[in-house]
Amino acid sequence: xxxxxxxxxxxxxxxxxxxxxxxxxxxxxxxxxxxxxxxxxxxxxxxxxxxxxxxxxxxxxxxxxxxxxxxxxxxxxxxxxxxxxxxxxxxxxxxxxxxxxxxxxxxxxxxxxxxxxxxxxxxxxxxxxxxxxxxxxxxxxxxxxxxxxxxxxxxxxxxxxxxxxxxxxxxxxxxxxxxxxxxxxxxxxxxxxxxxxxxxxxxxxxxxxxxxxxxxxxxxxxxxxxxxxxxxxxxxxx
Numbered sequence: 183x184x185x186x187x188x189x190x191x192x193x194x195x196x197x198x199x200x201x202x203x204x205x206x207x208x209x210x211x212x213x214x215x216x217x218x219x220x221x222x223x224x225x226x227x228x229x230x231x232x233x234x235x236x237x238x239x240x241x242x243x244x245x246x247x248x249x250x251x252x253x254x255x256x257x258x259x260x261x262x263x264x265x266x267x268x269x270x271x272x273x274x275x276x277x278x279x280x281x282x283x284x285x286x287x288x289x290x291x292x293x294x295x296x297x298x299x300x301x302x303x304x305x306x307x308x309x310x311x312x313x314x315x316x317x318x319x320x321x322x323x324x325x326x327x328x329x330x331x332x333x334x335x336x337x338x339x340x341x342x343x344x345x346x347x348x349x350x351x352x353x354x355x356x357x358x359x360x361x362x363x364x365x366x367x368x369x370x371x372x373x374x375x376x377x378x379x380x381x382x383x384x385x386x387x388x389x390x391x392x393x394x395x396x397x398x399x400x401x402x403x404x405x406x407x408x409x410x411x412x413x414x415x416x417x418x419x420x
Contacts, residue, residue, distance in 0.1 A: 183250050183269065190253065190269035192246045194239060197276035199290075200231045204314075212317025220310050221277055221292050246271060268299045280309075281374040287320070287414060288312050289372040291381075306383045307394055309372045313413050322369055325378075325412045333407055335366045338380060341397050358392040373414050377401050 183189040200217040204210035218234045219227035226234040249269060256265045273296040281289040289311045297303035311320040326334065339362050343351040351362045359365075365387050372379045377400040384390050401408070401418050408418055 183247075183253050190266045190271075192243070192270070193272040193274075194242050195272075195274040196235060196239070198231065198235055199277050199279065209314070209317040213312065213314075216310070216312055216317060216319060217277070217290075220308065221275070242273065270297075271299070272297050272303075280372050282314075283375075283417065285314050286416060287373065288314055289374060291372065302390070304384065305394065307370075307381050308383075309370050309379075309381055311371065311373050311414075320373075320413050322367055322371070325373075325409060325414055326407050327409055330407045331367055334404065337399060337404060338367065338397055339365050341399065342395060345395075345397070354388075358389040360387055360389075373417060375417055378404070 183191065198217075198221055200221075201210060201213045204213060214231055215227050218229060218231055222234050222238045226238060229237060253265070253269050256268070273294075275292065275294045277290055277292045279288065279290045281287070289309065292308045292310070294306045294308070295303055312318065313320050322330075339351045339354075342359075342362075342365070343349075343354055346354060346357060348354060348357075354362050365382075368380065368382060368386070370381045370383070372381075377398055379396055379398045382388070382395040382397070384393060386395075388395060405418070409415070412418075
């Protein structure tokens with residue numbers, strides 16, 4: 183800040199993996215747009231991957247520099263109280279391919295960690311499943327039968343209870359989870375050859391100390407909720 187290396191600074195780390203080659207050029211465009219949008223946000227989705235990285239970096243640095251007046255004001259009124267740590271921001275992100283099935287499906291996770299002042303940083307894990315035949319996201323509605331939400335919610339809650347070694351799901355509320363009656367499928371899922379894994383991020387269904395909750399649902403346990411003609415039907419049959 184203020185062009186002084188002794189003042190607070192920011193650190194940005196981007197590890198962006200994206201598809202560069204594909205047999206179908208139109209699908210490749212859709213894939214790259216999907217990867218850019220899921221990583222950097224919808225405001226960047228019309229940019230090429232290289233352009234998105236450059237613009238996001240420039241925007242992040244510009245937003246940090248905009249804090250300089252706030253920093254000077256805090257220093258002026260803080261007497262001897264150090265405020266540097268409040269303005270020492272960082273952001274680290276990456277995307278990791280979790281599963282790919284030849285020319286049909288790819289699953290990946292965008293991991294994000296940042297600090298913008300306060301007691302602690304924030305973490306998130308956002309999952310995406312893409313149809314490699316179209317380059318477009320695969321949604322819950324394409325995978326599950328109609329009116330699946332309530333049944334799937336019960337399965338998710340039961341599995342979370344099992345993972346936390348409680349016999350009654352309501353007991354989860356004693357160890358940091360919010361109301362179990364409000365846990366529902368959130369669209370944040372991965373698929374692989376064994377099943378579907380949901381991720382619930384910090385503060386979504388539980389207190390910060392609980393962290394992210396990952397819930398793996400084997401296909402055999404949710405088979406009655408899955409469409410026979412879904413984009414992942416080949417995985418289910420296998």
